[in-house]
Amino acid sequence: MTGGVASSLGKGLTAASLGRLLKQRGLKVVIQKLDPYINVDPGTLNPYEHGEVFVTDDGGETDLDLGHYERFIDENLTKESNATTGSIYSTVLAAERRGDYLGRTVQVIPHITDEIKRRIRLLATDEVDVVITEVGGTVGDIEILPFLEAIRQYRLDVGRDNVCYVHVTLIPFIAPSGEHKTKPTQHSVIELRGRGIQPDAIVCRSDEPIGKDLARKIANLSSVPPEAVVNTPDAGSLYEIPLVIHDEGLDDVICDLLRLETKEPDLDEWRELSHKVRSADQPVRIGLIGKYVSLVDAYLSVVESLNHSAIQLGADIEIDWIQAEDIEGLLVSDRLKDLDGIVIPGGFGERGIEGKISAAGYARENDLPCLGLCLGLQCMTIEFARNVLGLERAHSTEFDSSTPHPVIDLMDSQRDVTDLGGTMRLGAYVAQLVNGSQVAELYGEEVISERHRHRYEFNPRYRSQFDESDFFISGESPDGRLVEFIELKNHPFWVATQAHPEFKSRPTRPAPLFLGFVESALERSAKRDSRLLSDETLISE
Numbered sequence: 001m002t003g004g005v006a007s008s009l010g011k012g013l014t015a016a017s018l019g020r021l022l023k024q025r026g027l028k029v030v031i032q033k034l035d036p037y038i039n040v041d042p043g044t045l046n047p048y049e050h051g052e053v054f055v056t057d058d059g060g061e062t063d064l065d066l067g068h069y070e071r072f073i074d075e076n077l078t079k080e081s082n083a084t085t086g087s088i089y090s091t092v093l094a095a096e097r098r099g100d101y102l103g104r105t106v107q108v109i110p111h112i113t114d115e116i117k118r119r120i121r122l123l124a125t126d127e128v129d130v131v132i133t134e135v136g137g138t139v140g141d142i143e144i145l146p147f148l149e150a151i152r153q154y155r156l157d158v159g160r161d162n163v164c165y166v167h168v169t170l171i172p173f174i175a176p177s178g179e180h181k182t183k184p185t186q187h188s189v190i191e192l193r194g195r196g197i198q199p200d201a202i203v204c205r206s207d208e209p210i211g212k213d214l215a216r217k218i219a220n221l222s223s224v225p226p227e228a229v230v231n232t233p234d235a236g237s238l239y240e241i242p243l244v245i246h247d248e249g250l251d252d253v254i255c256d257l258l259r260l261e262t263k264e265p266d267l268d269e270w271r272e273l274s275h276k277v278r279s280a281d282q283p284v285r286i287g288l289i290g291k292y293v294s295l296v297d298a299y300l301s302v303v304e305s306l307n308h309s310a311i312q313l314g315a316d317i318e319i320d321w322i323q324a325e326d327i328e329g330l331l332v333s334d335r336l337k338d339l340d341g342i343v344i345p346g347g348f349g350e351r352g353i354e355g356k357i358s359a360a361g362y363a364r365e366n367d368l369p370c371l372g373l374c375l376g377l378q379c380m381t382i383e384f385a386r387n388v389l390g391l392e393r394a395h396s397t398e399f400d401s402s403t404p405h406p407v408i409d410l411m412d413s414q415r416d417v418t419d420l421g422g423t424m425r426l427g428a429y430v431a432q433l434v435n436g437s438q439v440a441e442l443y444g445e446e447v448i449s450e451r452h453r454h455r456y457e458f459n460p461r462y463r464s465q466f467d468e469s470d471f472f473i474s475g476e477s478p479d480g481r482l483v484e485f486i487e488l489k490n491h492p493f494w495v496a497t498q499a500h501p502e503f504k505s506r507p508t509r510p511a512p513l514f515l516g517f518v519e520s521a522l523e524r525s526a527k528r529d530s531r532l533l534s535d536e537t538l539i540s541e
């Protein structure tokens with residue numbers, strides 16, 4: 001799958017939706033993203049630049065599109081599902097240094113393109129029927145050329161009927177003339193052909209439906225059969241995209257091209273989901289206390305997890321994006337008064353920390369549901385240490401190396417590491433939950449696994465002081481060394497985890513902690529409504 005005309009067309013969602021449709025036809029699907037940038041992985045990228053870093057079970061720090069893929073096809077992917085130009089060059093350069101190329105000149109073609117093809121082939125195991133490979137960026141970008149060359153060659157390697165090319169493009173609407181325009185699409189198809197790739201299907205993204213005539217025109221000018229030109233206008237919700245794509249017949253076209261004999265896709269579950277999305281109407285206001293709030297994509301999986309729970313519970317969530325550094329100290333309470341719950345998400349760096357700590361305290365004292373994720377757990381621990389246990393200036397050594405009470409600290413094994421790559425606890429780790437705890441109740445089991453991405457941990461030296469209070473350590477690593485879950489006794493929901501459960505939430509299987517949190521927020525919202533109502537009755541009486 002390639003993209004034309006503009007970026008941010010929702011190519012990832014298109015790939016994910018197509019994947020789901022093929023899966024519902026009984027095929028085993030994996031999806032891969034090839035990213036043209038030179039960073040070895042997105043792990044060191046600022047979320048402002050590139051949105052969230054999505055973490056896979058095997059500890060891959062990957063592009064956020066992998067989140068869409070996993071959520072839509074409901075399969076766990078591996079780090080092999082994401083390859084960047086940087087990682088491809090790293091492999092080739094390491095081989096060159098080892099002398100693997102026996103003195104030959106190492107070149108983009110064939111060495112880089114061979115490595116790209118190897119990365120694609122890695123996913124094509126015997127169990128898999130279809131690999132969807134999304135080439136990031138836009139046709140015409142300089143850095144995309146080796147990828148286009150590799151996918152062009154791939155068809156020669158594995159045979160015509162085993163590869164098809166889907167091109168996703170934009171059909172802009174020109175307001176003054178009141179028309180959708182096909183010219184940019186024509187040009188991007190020409191550009192693609194110039195690289196030796198004739199698209200087999202074209203997905204036209206547009207604001208409104210473009211109509212059959214225009215689709216036929218695109219088919220004609222691009223030498224693509226009319227049924228292989230499909231239109232996906234902006235959808236009301238992203239859960240409608242697979243249904244739109246199916247109505248347009250793209251999955252049929254792809255199965256024909258690849259000579260895959262399948263049944264019609266079973267879309268009952270997905271239709272029910274999109275129906276639930278439309279009918280969810282219980283208002284609930286959630287504050288997201290973040291650092292990167294001006295780029296919504298920085299918290300993509302958190303927001304999606306909230307949505308999954310909301311859909312299941314019939315809640316219509318309104319998110320209040322709260323810049324943590326704006327609400328330091330007292331200011332916090334005003335901003336939080338009208339909320340039904342707050343989420344303190346993960347993050348790195350000191351900016352906004354005091355705001356997050358204040359927010360955690362406000363939630364604790366005011367029975368406001370509060371969900372802490374990774375850094376969120378750390379902030380809630382610091383807040384409790386300072387304000388309940390009386391450990392003055394308690395902090396994480398990430399933010400204050402000379403704190404008298406390092407309640408959050410590096411574990412000894414990590415202390416000497418200075419390289420920023422590869423020093424984190426990354427990927428899936430098992431936790432043992434305490435029988436009868438709120439979290440065990442929510443998970444419905446006591447041994448669970450969640451994904452991690454952090455360096456710092458709850459400091460076990462302070463464990464006994466916390467244990468004597470209402471602060472309840474409700475989940476630990478199996479060896480009992482690491483704190484994984486905390487909750488507060490006598491509070492509706494003040495729960496946090498050192499993990500990132502947002503990476504495993506799926507539209508039809510919301511992450512348990514999010515479900516518990518949204519449920520608790522809904523209760524608060526209902527109570528507030530009834531309070532408002534009784535206030536009104538009082539006034540009218």
Ligand code: GLN
Pocket residue numbers: 345346347348349373374375376398453454455456457
């Ligand atoms: N900065 C914290 C740590 O490294 C939290 C990381 C996170 O929230 N992902 O431990």
